[in-house]
Each structure stands twice: as C-alpha cells, then as structure tokens.
Amino acid sequence: MDPRQAWKEYLRELCFSSNDSSDEEDELFMEGMRAWQADLEESERRPWGGSVPGRKRINWYRLKGHMKLFNDYFADPPVYPNYIFRRRFRMKRNLFLKIVAAVEEKDPWFQQRRNAAGELGLSALQKVTVAFRMLAYDAPADSLDECLRLGESTIIESMRRFINAVVQAFSDEYLRSPNEEDTVRLLVINSRRGSPGMLGSIDCMHWRWKNCPTVWAGSYTGHVNAPTIILEAVASHDLWI
Incomplete structure (x- = not known):
C-alpha cells in the first residue's frame, strides 16, 4: 500500500x-x-x-x-x-x-x-x-x-x-422531518428527563431577506431594521435537529 x-x-x-x-x-x-x-x-x-x-x-x-x-x-x-x-x-x-x-x-x-x-x-x-x-x-x-x-x-x-x-x-438521517418512530423516541427520552410531551427545545434565527418586495417590507421588519425571514428549528437534547 x-x-x-x-x-x-x-x-x-x-x-x-x-x-x-x-x-x-x-x-x-x-x-x-x-x-x-x-x-x-x-x-x-x-x-x-x-x-x-x-x-x-x-x-x-x-x-x-x-x-x-x-x-x-x-x-x-x-x-x-x-x-x-x-x-x-x-x-x-x-x-x-x-x-x-x-x-x-x-x-x-x-x-x-x-x-x-x-x-x-x-x-x-x-x-x-x-x-x-x-x-x-x-x-x-x-x-x-x-x-x-x-x-x-x-x-x-x-x-x-x-x-x-x-x-x-x-440528509437521510438529519435533514428530514421526524417520523412516528422518532416522535415516540423523543417523547420517551424527554419524559424521563422530566418534560413529558416535549419533543425538543425550539429556537429561531432571523435571516436577512435581501430581495424582499417593497410592499411586504413593513410586515417582515421587526426588531431587526431590515426585512427578515424567521427560521424556526426544534433540537433534541443530543442536537438532532
């Protein structure tokens, strides 16, 4: 070799x-x-x-x-x-x-x-x-x-x-929506951790919308002084998003 x-x-x-x-x-x-x-x-x-x-x-x-x-x-x-x-x-x-x-x-x-x-x-x-x-x-x-x-x-x-x-x-493991088996697994894990009914922790991120149409700009502008789109994600305790 x-x-x-x-x-x-x-x-x-x-x-x-x-x-x-x-x-x-x-x-x-x-x-x-x-x-x-x-x-x-x-x-x-x-x-x-x-x-x-x-x-x-x-x-x-x-x-x-x-x-x-x-x-x-x-x-x-x-x-x-x-x-x-x-x-x-x-x-x-x-x-x-x-x-x-x-x-x-x-x-x-x-x-x-x-x-x-x-x-x-x-x-x-x-x-x-x-x-x-x-x-x-x-x-x-x-x-x-x-x-x-x-x-x-x-x-x-x-x-x-x-x-x-x-x-x-x-993508097959991480970049997809949870299926029924995933949902059951996450509910069981979080129930043992003292949070029954919880799938994970939710968080959000503001992404700058550079090409936002002017007519929509006011509706998509919040605490950031520019139009943004919010990406919401739920992560389990082991960061499986």
Whole structure:
C-alpha cells in the first residue's frame, strides 16, 4: 500500500475508534508522514513558473499548509489540545474527521490527488477546514489563504461542494422531518428527563431577506431594521435537529 494511502486509512480509522493504535499502525502512520515530508522537500526544490507566458504564479506551498494544519490539530500529540479544537471548530475532533470521511466518499473532488505535473494537491483536511471556518466565523474567502494555503476561488468551490456533499451524506438521517418512530423516541427520552410531551427545545434565527418586495417590507421588519425571514428549528437534547 502507498504510504500516503496508509496514512489516510490510519486517520480514517482514528475518527471511528477510541482504542489505542497498534505498533504496526503507528509504523504505517510514521511511514506516511515521512512520505509527506519527502513530497514537501521535493516541491520546494522544483522550479516554479506560470502556465501563461508573462503571468507570475504564486507558490502556495500547499503541503506546508497541510502539514501545519495536521500538526496543529491532528498529530499525536497536537500543538493545540482537544478543548481548543472544540472551541475553534465548534465540534469534537472525532466528529470533524467523520464528516471529512463522509464528504470524501460523496465527492471525489475532496480526495487529495496529483496534478498533471505530478504535484500533490490540497488535502481533504484543508478543503473541509476552510468551509467550516467560513460557516462558523463568517470569514471572507481571501482571509483564509495565509494559513491554509488555498486560493480564493478554490475556497469558494470548497464551500459549494462541501454543502452539497453534506446534504448527500447526512440528509437521510438529519435533514428530514421526524417520523412516528422518532416522535415516540423523543417523547420517551424527554419524559424521563422530566418534560413529558416535549419533543425538543425550539429556537429561531432571523435571516436577512435581501430581495424582499417593497410592499411586504413593513410586515417582515421587526426588531431587526431590515426585512427578515424567521427560521424556526426544534433540537433534541443530543442536537438532532
């Protein structure tokens, strides 16, 4: 097996298992890391030039961006501990890796590949991380390239494909109305928690209605000084919305 593929399989297994890794798995992991380092050194020695005469090409040092991201949050041990990962990514690391694996499976665009020049492209960790940062912090695309090494157009494409892949991967379980079995399950759980007859906690969010017809603007304007549409959602105790 290609060392890089072994490294990816190691990372994939990590998100579905809480057990300690074996010596053989650790060796595969280290072999994959050495292969990544060799690619990084080779990319730095390779001369760079634009494909269009007269146009300067920016060397993004994509592998450096991947290695920095990996060492910061996914290495063993990482630079930043789990509680900082959860604060910055708004979820646990195992959940993040599970989403990355699902997105890679649904859309091959997220899988790391070599281009026509033989250079390794962006990793799934980089592409998914920029999508999460834009969603969590409302960050503009061109503000994320300095540390994650993606161009603005690639970040926007990552966001678009990430949303589509998440819908494909998780819509059957999460993006649907509750059925009779779900209703019974939620009622039983909340009854045991001291709230009989309760499905979950309701919350709402105001979404700015940019193209609201002028004649309706007054009816849709409340405490926010602009027309909005209210999105209401009910979430169970384990955040199944």
